[in-house]
Amino acid sequence: MQTELNGLQQSDLREWMQTINEPAFRGSQLFTHFHKHGQTDLSYITGFGEALRKKVAANGRVDGAEIIRTLPAKNGRSIKYGLRLSDDRIVEAVFMRYPTHNTLCISTQVGCAMGCAFCASTKDGLIRNLRTGEMTAQVYATERASGETIQNLVLMGIGEPLQNYTNTVAALRILHDPDGKGMSYRNISLSTCGIVPNMRRLAEEDMPINLVIxxxxxxxxxxxxxxxxxxxYTIQEVIAAADDYFEKTGRRISYEYTLIPGVNDTENDLKELIQLLKGRQAHVNLIAYHPIKEYQKTRPDATALQRFSARLNAGGIRTTVRKSIGLEEQGACGQLRAQENRRQEVQYGNSDKNR
Ligand code: SF4
Known part of the structure; x- marks a missing residue:
């Protein structure tokens, strides 16, 4: 496969230009085109003659993410996007508008191998890792579609980011580059189910993003x-790696706890959670389970969530209930992709599963 040009750091793109006998500064121009102007189409690059554009296109590839579904929330503040990749695979991104900033949640894999019982994204397993440029392209495509700038990024969409470690870290470095989007690491949060060796590796990256377990x-x-x-990995191993991450980066750790009635909402669960996190620089995000057909549990009501949250706070664990972003009707994470695959299966007789 050809080099993915919009997945290269600026310094690598400068070197790559020299390998095709062009001056290094052309690499910086290309980087600006991709990551400051958010373009994936080489035909719009300014300052490149037609011959140079053709030469670049013949020697490298540019990965995009095309928006094919737009599902706005009724509250007007959130939008779920379905994006098609170059091989017709589908991923999801969610745009959330807050009073002070806009946040985008992106996918890092097509499907997921982790098998969490409550998650729709994993039901067909892992299809493939996203390439670096496919992750950054989700940011630029949704900025263009929404007409708004994204200040905050969360890696909580389809996939386990630390299972696609190299491409994910590369995408975050590119998004942070001041000659590109210049996104602050403090405005980036990565959620992991707890791949301990890669949590420890991330702590050494000199990339102080927020870690969410x-x-x-x-x-x-x-x-x-x-x-x-x-x-x-045991919980103790995960927590030890998270503590290490906090020590090395100074970034507070968040713990996500999806409250599932009849599964993890007992008095004993509460006590164990308090005991586990007490005294740590930790924050709990309490999330209401969003039912999927493969995991028939009910959604907790607001009172149950508030009660669990109040008990955690009273036990010394800072806890917030994650606010609804108004996308309940659009389904849980991974369901739009599943619907789109089914639609294509009916229409064209194929899907992620058999392509
Ligand atoms: S919750 Fe995250 S890690 Fe678990 S299956 Fe879903 S996408 Fe994968």
Missing amino acids: SLHAANDRKRREIMPIAEH
Whole structure:
């Protein structure tokens, strides 16, 4: 496969230009075109003659992400996008408008191998990793479509970012480059189910992004029932790696806890969670389970969420209930992709599964 040009750091793009016998500064111009102007189409690049454009196109590839579905929330503040990649795979991104900033949640893989029981994104397994340029392209495509600038990024869409470590870290470095989008690392949050070796690796990257741990249970037995990754790493190992991340980066750790009635909402769950996180620089995001057909559990009501949250706060664990972004009717993360695959299966007789 040809080099993905919009997946290269600026310095690598300058070197690449020299390999096709062009001056290095052309690489910086290309980087600006991709990451400051958010373009993936080489025909719009200014300062490049037709011969140079053709030479670049013949020697490298540029990956995009084309918006094919737009599902706005009724509250007018959030939009779920379905994006098609160059091989027709579908991923999702969610744009969220807040009073002070805009946040985008992007995907890092097509599907996911992690198998969390409550998650629609994993039901067909992992299809493939996203390439670096496919991650940055989600940012630029949604900025263009919404007409707004994205200040904050969360890696909580389809996929486990730390299973696609190299491409994910490369995408974040590109988005941080001041000659590109110049996004602050402090405005980036990465959510992981707890791939311990890569959490430790991330702590050494000199990239102080916010780390979010998908915890969802406070003891190993229960966590193994809903998250297969817990067969590989115990909660204590995950927490130790998170503590190490905090020590090395100074960034507070958030723990996501999806409240699932009848699964992880008992008095004992509450006590174990308090015991686990007490005294740590930790913050709990309490999330209402969003039912999917493959995991028939009910959604907790607002009172149950508030009660659980109040008890955690009273126990010394700073907790907030994640506010609805108004996209409940559009389905849980991964459902738009599943719907789109089914639609294509009916229309064209194919889907992610058999392509
Ligand atoms: S919750 Fe995250 S890690 Fe778990 S299956 Fe879904 S996408 Fe993968």
